[in-house]
Amino acid sequence: MNTEVIIVGAGPVGLLVAAELRLAGVDVVVLERLAEPNPHPKALGLHARTLEQLAMRGLAEPFLSGGVKVPAWHFGFLEQRLDLTRMDTPFPFMLAFPQHRTEALLAGRALELGARIVRGAAVTGVIQSGDRVRVDTDGQSWEAGWVVGADGAGSTVRKAAGIGFPGTDADTFAYLGDVHADAPPAPGYGMQNERGALIVAHLPGGLLRFTGFDPLRQDPANRELTMEELGETVERISGVEFGLRDPEWLTRFGNATRVAADFRRGRVLLAGDSAHMHFPAGGVGLNLGLQDAMNLGWKLAAVVQGRAADTLLDTYSAERRPWAADVAEHTLAQTALITATNPTGQALRALLSGLVRTLPDLSLVLARRLSALDVHYPAPGAHPLVGTRVADALLLEGKPLVSGRTLIRPDGYVWWATEGEDNPPDLGVTFRD
Numbered sequence: 273m274n275t276e277v278i279i280v281g282a283g284p285v286g287l288l289v290a291a292e293l294r295l296a297g298v299d300v301v302v303l304e305r306l307a308e309p310n311p312h313p314k315a316l317g318l319h320a321r322t323l324e325q326l327a328m329r330g331l332a333e334p335f336l337s338g339g340v341k342v343p344a345w346h347f348g349f350l351e352q353r354l355d356l357t358r359m360d361t362p363f364p365f366m367l368a369f370p371q372h373r374t375e376a377l378l379a380g381r382a383l384e385l386g387a388r389i390v391r392g393a394a395v396t397g398v399i400q401s402g403d404r405v406r407v408d409t410d411g412q413s414w415e416a417g418w419v420v421g422a423d424g425a426g427s428t429v430r431k432a433a434g435i436g437f438p439g440t441d442a443d444t445f446a447y448l449g450d451v452h453a454d455a456p457p458a459p460g461y462g463m464q465n466e467r468g469a470l471i472v473a474h475l476p477g478g479l480l481r482f483t484g485f486d487p488l489r490q491d492p493a494n495r496e497l498t499m500e501e502l503g504e505t506v507e508r509i510s511g512v513e514f515g516l517r518d519p520e521w522l523t524r525f526g527n528a529t530r531v532a533a534d535f536r537r538g539r540v541l542l543a544g545d546s547a548h549m550h551f552p553a554g555g556v557g558l559n560l561g562l563q564d565a566m567n568l569g570w571k572l573a574a575v576v577q578g579r580a581a582d583t584l585l586d587t588y589s590a591e592r593r594p595w596a597a598d599v600a601e602h603t604l605a606q607t608a609l610i611t612a613t614n615p616t617g618q619a620l621r622a623l624l625s626g627l628v629r630t631l632p633d634l635s636l637v638l639a640r641r642l643s644a645l646d647v648h649y650p651a652p653g654a655h656p657l658v659g660t661r662v663a664d665a666l667l668l669e670g671k672p673l674v675s676g677r678t679l680i681r682p683d684g685y686v687w688w689a690t691e692g693e694d695n696p697p698d699l700g701v702t703f704r705d
């Protein structure tokens with residue numbers, strides 16, 4: 273079977289890349305090993321920059337109308353939450369919105385634009401040869417000019433392409449239980465103390481997520497979490513009996529932190545968790561991946577359709593890798609704060625929490641970093657506006673926009689700017705009518 277681009281993985285990132293490619297008219301097949309979408313929401317929220325980029329394509333409304341706006345968010349479970357309302361964005365909050373609903377909306381968008389999603393197709397091999405790439409699934413071979421590996425942290429595509437995944441192994445494990453409770457706490461409930469860490473999120477349908485860090489249960493071999501253990505952990509850390517019952521998902525996860533050595537090898541590109549993994553502190557991983565998709569989609573479409581040289585794709589890795597490394601760094605720092613249960617760590621936490629409370633600008637710096645509002649792609653020697661973020665452009669068709677004396681790229685960053693009357697230069701990419 274032949275197509276222009278094969279995307280491996282129908283997670284949120286693969287689906288958004290597919291939608292972006294279809295917007296430009298590129299033929300796309302998405303291969304997904306699961307027969308049915310994953311019913312459990314991993315991520316629970318969307319941050320400001322992701323919402324800005326969805327809004328650029330006219331996609332924000334169903335998220336905003338179906339989600340809950342959270343005005344203060346946590347950094348490393350510090351007692352003092354970050355004030356998100358001071359951020360310079362049309363979306364000064366974190367939007368609580370479960371990942372499986374994000375995936376359903378993005379799948380709808382990709383299908384509506386004409387993407388083909390093949391479920392029950394587990395990719396086993398990827399071989400590049402000349403200007404083609406062969407992708408094998410159980411019993412079938414597919415061929416395309418380009419392959420995007422959006423197949424998660426254990427990525428088969430990344431391994432087949434021989435791209436390294438350097439970083440650190442997990443040394444900290446968190447518990448997670450999506451359960452019901454006889455006596456649920458109020459929204460926003462959470463704590464970190466000398467016994468561990470706990471945060472509770474309210475999910476649709478009366479479901480509650482109890483998640484955090486238990487220093488007494490750090491045996492990496494013990495992957496199973498039982499209701500009994502969850503109840504004991506939660507009660508020991510909080511001192512409260514919530515009457516936990518009816519679990520829908522019980523799991524543990526670690527803090528392995530890695531960034532792929534490159535996001536491109538020839539005709540293979542990586543996006544989302546296949547390119548970076550880290551502790552889900554601050555709830556940023558899904559957002560980082562969706563922002564990869566926005567950076568990659570228009571570039572890959574232009575190269576596939578012969579409207580740009582394939583060197584444009586090198587800018588994808590050059591632009592996105594440093595921001596993945598930035599997330600790896602701050603999630604490691606947050607892990608240190610979450611696991612700081614001894615007196616030294618508690619003192620450090622109290623000090624930092626006090627600073628966040630008394631220095632609003634420090635709160636703002638951390639809020640902008642979590643929300644990816646700081647992401648920019650500087651171009652040495654260019655006008656200082658080049659590479660800076662545009663918060664509220666309407667780029668519905670995925671094409672650039674002239675706004676005053678700037679030209680804005682399809683993913684919402686300034687591409688060219690002038691002080692004078694000059695017209696935009698040839699940027700090496702043309703856009704079809």
Ligand SMILES: Cc1cc2nc3c(=O)[nH]c(=O)nc-3n(C[C@H](O)[C@H](O)[C@H](O)COP(=O)(O)OP(=O)(O)OC[C@H]3O[C@@H](n4cnc5c(N)ncnc54)[C@H](O)[C@@H]3O)c2cc1C
Nearest residue numbers: 281283285305314315316395424544545555556557558559
């Ligand atoms: C407990 C937990 C909580 C989290 N909370 C947050 C949060 O609050 N906010 C946030 O932003 N992020 C959070 N994250 C991170 C977020 O869930 C991930 O970053 C996100 O799922 C990445 O999306 P993805 O599409 O790159 O990969 P995935 O969601 O992993 O999707 C990959 C897809 O590829 C498929 N696949 C894998 N291998 C193959 C193969 N060989 N062939 C075909 N298909 C394949 C898989 O079945 C899957 O559907 C959390 C993660 C965890 C574990």
